[in-house]
Amino acid sequence: MKKHSVLPGFGLTFGITLAYLSLIVLLPLSLIVLNTASMSFADFLKAIGSKQVIASYKLTFGASLLAATINGIFGFIVAWTLIRYKFPGKRIIDAIVDMPFAMPTAVSGIALTAICAKNGWVGSLLVPFGIKIAYTQLGVLVALIFIGLPFVVRTLQPTLEDLDKEVEEAAASLGATKFQTFWYVIVPSVLPALMTGFTLAFARALGEYGSVVFISGNLPMKTEITPLLIVMKLEQYDYAGATAIAMVMLIASFVLMFFINLSQWYARRFSN
Amino acid sequence: MSIEVKNITKRFGKFTALNNVNLKIPDGELVALLGPSGSGKTTLLRIIAGLEEFEPNQNADILFQNKSVVGNRIAERKVGFVFQHYALFRHLKVFDNIAFGLRVRRGKDRFSRTEIRNRVLELIHLIQLDGLENRYPDQLSGGQRQRVALARALAIEPKFLLLDEPFGALDARVRQNLRRWLRRLHDEIKLTSVFVTHDQEEALELADRVIVMNKGRIEQDGTPTEVFHHPKNAFVMDFLGSVNLFHGRVVSGQVVFDQPLEGKQTQFFVRPHEIELLPNDPDGAGFPATIRRVQLAGSIAKIELTDRNNKEIFVEMSHEKYLLYQFGVADTVFVVPQKTVVFEEDYSI
Numbered sequence: 376m377k378k379h380s381v382l383p384g385f386g387l388t389f390g391i392t393l394a395y396l397s398l399i400v401l402l403p404l405s406l407i408v409l410n411t412a413s414m415s416f417a418d419f420l421k422a423i424g425s426k427q428v429i430a431s432y433k434l435t436f437g438a439s440l441l442a443a444t445i446n447g448i449f450g451f452i453v454a455w456t457l458i459r460y461k462f463p464g465k466r467i468i469d470a471i472v473d474m475p476f477a478m479p480t481a482v483s484g485i486a487l488t489a490i491c492a493k494n495g496w497v498g499s500l501l502v503p504f505g506i507k508i509a510y511t512q513l514g515v516l517v518a519l520i521f522i523g524l525p526f527v528v529r530t531l532q533p534t535l536e537d538l539d540k541e542v543e544e545a546a547a548s549l550g551a552t553k554f555q556t557f558w559y560v561i562v563p564s565v566l567p568a569l570m571t572g573f574t575l576a577f578a579r580a581l582g583e584y585g586s587v588v589f590i591s592g593n594l595p596m597k598t599e600i601t602p603l604l605i606v607m608k609l610e611q612y613d614y615a616g617a618t619a620i621a622m623v624m625l626i627a628s629f630v631l632m633f634f635i636n637l638s639q640w641y642a643r644r645f646s647n
Numbered sequence: 648m649s650i651e652v653k654n655i656t657k658r659f660g661k662f663t664a665l666n667n668v669n670l671k672i673p674d675g676e677l678v679a680l681l682g683p684s685g686s687g688k689t690t691l692l693r694i695i696a697g698l699e700e701f702e703p704n705q706n707a708d709i710l711f712q713n714k715s716v717v718g719n720r721i722a723e724r725k726v727g728f729v730f731q732h733y734a735l736f737r738h739l740k741v742f743d744n745i746a747f748g749l750r751v752r753r754g755k756d757r758f759s760r761t762e763i764r765n766r767v768l769e770l771i772h773l774i775q776l777d778g779l780e781n782r783y784p785d786q787l788s789g790g791q792r793q794r795v796a797l798a799r800a801l802a803i804e805p806k807f808l809l810l811d812e813p814f815g816a817l818d819a820r821v822r823q824n825l826r827r828w829l830r831r832l833h834d835e836i837k838l839t840s841v842f843v844t845h846d847q848e849e850a851l852e853l854a855d856r857v858i859v860m861n862k863g864r865i866e867q868d869g870t871p872t873e874v875f876h877h878p879k880n881a882f883v884m885d886f887l888g889s890v891n892l893f894h895g896r897v898v899s900g901q902v903v904f905d906q907p908l909e910g911k912q913t914q915f916f917v918r919p920h921e922i923e924l925l926p927n928d929p930d931g932a933g934f935p936a937t938i939r940r941v942q943l944a945g946s947i948a949k950i951e952l953t954d955r956n957n958k959e960i961f962v963e964m965s966h967e968k969y970l971l972y973q974f975g976v977a978d979t980v981f982v983v984p985q986k987t988v989v990f991e992e993d994y995s996i
Contacts, residue, residue, distance in 0.1 A: 541734035544698050547721045548728040549748035549803055559751070563738040645738045645783040 410618040422619040435601040439580035442519035450527025480585025510592030523576030530572035567643040648806040651710040666863035679850035682860035697721040727805030733796040735784040742780035748803035770798040790821040807839035915987040919963040933983035
């Protein structure tokens with residue numbers, strides 16, 4: 376079925392799209408599977424099931440989930456403030472949100488480590504309360520929150536902008552309190568965008584390496600993240616072992632994305 | 648329930664949206680706030696609902712049934728408000744949209760599930776959307792959405808209903824139908840209602856009373872017949888339908904339109920249907936003009952002419968009358984106003 380279009384060339388562009396995606400995304404992914412297939416099943420289980428690796432899964436998935444949740448809440452507040460209010464320096468604050476996007480991850484890692492260390496600006500204030508950030512799991516969380524924030528803010532902003540003020544007025548005129556208006560009207564309206572932002576922040580956190588390895592200190596069984604273990608295996612020329620762990624990450628990510636997309640579809644059910 | 652507005656002024660920055668407005672709306676009426684955009688009609692409606700604040704002034708007050716509601720929250724005013732773009736909750740089905748106002752009640756006013764269900768289904772029946780209660784707003788047409796918005800406002804059993812440009816976003820045919828439906832609904836439930844419109848035809852056709860607004864002031868307040876046939880000033884005359892403006896002078900009790908004019912000129916307003924076109928003018932009561940365009944599609948014949956100064960004149964007459972003289976384009980005829988209106992103050996259209 377051919378439809379008239381101002382710009383022709385569906386065949387060509389579709390071909391390029393397929394070829395490009397295969398080359399950039401599918402080929403490397405299939406190599407992971409192939410490389411892993413060179414192992415025996417027992418070796419595979421051993422590579423992905425060692426105590427050290429399992430501890431890293433827990434940390435990586437747990438901290439990523441927690442960081443994305445925290446970003447969901449505070450990112451919402453930041454986006455709301457930027458959309459709803461006028462204040463001096465708004466554009467600067469809006470630009471600051473993008474900083475974690477723009478900075479090389481190693482630079483943010485070093486910067487975060489420096490201020491969170493025992494003698495750093497933030498770290499020295501928290502030490503008297505017995506809170507240590509640098510070289511602990513808390514540090515991993517801080518780094519993941521840092522890199523995830525822009526994803527939530529930037530996906531929420533257009534939706535919040537579209538949110539009609541009349542809808543809030545309608546809720547108020549029907550007798551809803553401020554909290555009811557927020558909870559029953561605003562939150563469900565922005566939920567799909569919020570979940571997209573959450574998913575992006577979560578996915579980014581799962582794969583984050585550069586900013587985490589400095590602040591975490593990489594203590595075995597305690598603050599090692601899974602991407603770090605992959606790098607370590609590679610440094611030991613254990614390619615099969617590295618890809619085996621990568622496989623686990625890949626499958627876990629797929630499963631998580633699937634469920635998040637499913638719930639996103641549910642949250643979006645009302646729009647045509 | 649009656650509404651009274653006393654000495655209300657509202658400014659947005661330097662712009663004065665409402666300039667000391669006073670208004671009384673008796674119980675049970677369907678009232679139109681009519682005016683061009685920027686006349687302050689929507690602002691007035693929003694102030695009555697409590698959605699907008701007015702300039703503080705010790706004489707300013709808003710009374711519902713003779714009781715001041717200034718300082719009451721929107722929710723406490725129990726006003727049914729229908730927004731111009733409906734403002735339906737997109738994530739809720741038709742049923743849940745209508746039930747919203749009932750479900751948010753807390754404490755002793757709470758409704759039971761069956762009470763809510765019965766009331767909502769009753770309203771869905773009233774707006775003739777039976778069977779569509781499980782649709783989302785995005786799956787409805789504009790007219791259907793408008794009716795859902797109305798039912799949602801009626802669900803809280805409001806003291807009165809305020810509608811902001813209720814038919815503004817609908818196409819002509821749907822608008823006609825919905826207009827008649829709303830009038831019948833009003834006759835049925837007798838709820839005091841105020842609607843904002845910039846469409847004079849809509850206001851005259853639908854309302855018991857028309858309040859004409861301009862530049863933040865009320866120009867006239869009366870029944871449709873009053874405001875149409877006895878406009879208080881040139882603005883009202885002009886806004887409530889097309890009108891021709893002629894310059895003439897009065898010579899020994901008779902109006903003379905012939906050009907050129909000498910001495911004191913007066914402005915005469917004449918509606919298009921109150922002009923006679925004649926092939927000749929023995930009495931000298933009119934002036935010559937050339938026919939430029941004749942439009943016969945419709946219930947009346949519409950004729951556009953230009954006078955010697957190239958000024959446009961609009962005339963409407965019945966088809967029978969038009970056929971009597973068989974005028975054609977480019978013919979020169981005499982324009983004889985039958986009923987002229989003169990206003991004391993000068994006003995130019």
